[in-house]
Amino acid sequence: MEWKSIARIRQRLKREQGTIYKDWGGRTSIALIYPNSYWVGMSNLGFQTIYSLLNQYDRIVCERAFLEEGESLSMESQRPLSDFDILAFSIPYELDYFNVAKILKLAQIPPFSINRDERHPLVLAGGAAVTANPEPLAPLFDGLIIGEGEPALLPALEILAQGARPRHDLLKELSRLPGIYVPQLRPRLVKRIWVEDPDQFPTTSTILTPDAEFGKLYLIEIARGCKWGCRFCLAGFLSRPMRPRSVHHLLTQAKEGLRYKRRIGLVGATISDHPQIEELTLGLRKMGANFSVSSLRIKPLPHTLLHTLAEAKAQAISLAPESASERLRQIINKHLTPDDIEEAVVRAAQSGIKHIKLYFMIGLPTETDEEAGQIARLAQELEGAIERRRARTRLTLNLTPFVPKAGTPFQWLPMERAEVLKRRLTLIYQGVGRRGIKIKSKSIEWSLVQGMLSRGDQRLAQVITQMPHVSFSAWRQALEKTGLDPDYVHRETSLEERLPWSIIDSGVKTQHLCRELERARAGLETPPCPPVNCHECGVCP
DSSP states (O other): OHHHHHHHHHHHHHTOBSOOOOOOTTSEEEEEEESSOHHHHTTOHHHHHHHHHHHTSTTEEEEEEEOBTTBOBOSSSOOBGGGSSEEEEEOOSGGGHHHHHHHHHHTTOOSSGGGOOTTSOEEEEESHHHHHOOTTTGGGOSEEEOBOSHHHHHHHHHHHTTOOOOHHHHHHHHHTSTTEEOTTSOOOOEEOBOOSOGGGSOOBOSSBOSSSTTTTEEEEEOEESOSSOOTTOHHHHHTOSOEEOOHHHHHHHHHHHTTTOSEEEEESSOGGGSTTHHHHHHHHHHTTOEEEESOOOSSSOOHHHHHHHHHTTOOEEEEEEEOSOHHHHHHTTOOOOHHHHHHHHHHHHHHTOOEEEEEEEESOTTOOHHHHHHHHHHHHHHHHHHHHTTOOOEEEEEEEEOOOOTTSTTTTSOOOOHHHHHHHHHHHHHHHTTSSEEEEEOOHHHHHHHHHHHHOOTTHHHHHHHOSSSSHHHHHHHHHHHTOOGGGGGSOOOTTSOOGGGGEEOSSOHHHHHHHHHHHHTTOOOOOOOSSSOOSSSOOO
8 A cells, every 4th residue: 555655645746836855864854744634734834834944954854744544654755754763743733632643653653752762763742732731642752842843943953963872861951952841851840932033934835735725825924923812712822922024024925925826825813913914915915916814803903904805806704703792702801892793794795705704612601501692693683784785795603612721811611511512502503594604613522522632631641542543432432441531621620720731831920810810700801912011921021
């Protein structure tokens, strides 16, 4: 079967632009692995950025690998993963944890780091999920990067490229670096590292391929972080502070991108929050670029931006009210009124946007059935407002269960039970009825698994590695075998209890998270981060 895998890889390589090929002679070899399909991984800007940066070092050769059926080969040279000096995983989502174990097994590499020796590659990881709570995967890795990868790369590569030496000595050296967590050694508080000036590290599409989720776009990250502090949101706390890139750099990158693609994809937590978003989008239009955006905040939503998006032939935008209940929006710190939501949707429709995706969460803390049902009524009202203006705009509701995330003010709170979430989903489907509103909802069962992985400890590594295949039934059987009670995801944690991820210093003070939880319970909103001179949460120096 290996020859079929090699043929498939080579066909994909023929359709790529920008692939980097390097000779292995005298170089440290790194397999950069995205634990999901090529289709998904090649649309991940973080993955592409690290690939480009690693290959800028002369003493390093970096090749890519993905989770493909029965395949354990790199892309560029089709070598087995076991041939590499280092396996580096990029892990943005908790549900990809299962694929990490699967890839190691396919490569015939012991999943647990304690069972590996000098014969095996060093196994490292980074990514948003790992930064929030590395513990469920910690026993599988020799080292984990906590925070953004770019500032960790140079000092780590200086150590890794020095040549062969005892594994324990290598890990000891890595553990002394900022932002590096080495689970085998005695745990220390590991401080999250981040890039102060994102213009130092351009984050754009490196390899272009039609075989990717966003294969028709040249992607550009326009900012990092988010200033709003929604209390459930990982990006709002673990990517602080918000750091916009300069318009000059972004337009230069877009000009380069237009050599390869007709359309630019602007990526960021909330595109409309860039302080020069109108200048940026008008600049893109002046150079003849069509463009799309990853997400927009409902307020502020500049009229010029909507008009420019429609001119640029953007077919769809995503808006996230999160809840139809004003009470719940105050609890989660969303800063939105009912009028704000209707005005944004109507203005988008009148601007010529053909498809509006509305994102809602169910099971938010203290939510009632009545408040969940309000989502259907709000959707009907919005559709009616669009119809009255004779706009031809479709609405899609995306419904996701609330999952408490480590490092946020809601990290102590429980998830709602499956039967309640299913009942509320049914209420929304029935409330919308047969109107022309499409509904998409995430699996309740897998959202609960995500909740366990988000808040779990190192015992979950046994569960992940014992699963013979990835299915919900295999997950439940592995849980039973390990003796772990899945109900812990429904338990509220005491503020005094030591959390599994307490070895991570995100920069946000625990007192600030506690204070935000108290304000949530009181229904009080907190203003967004000011641009400068704020020391409220502890991240900014």
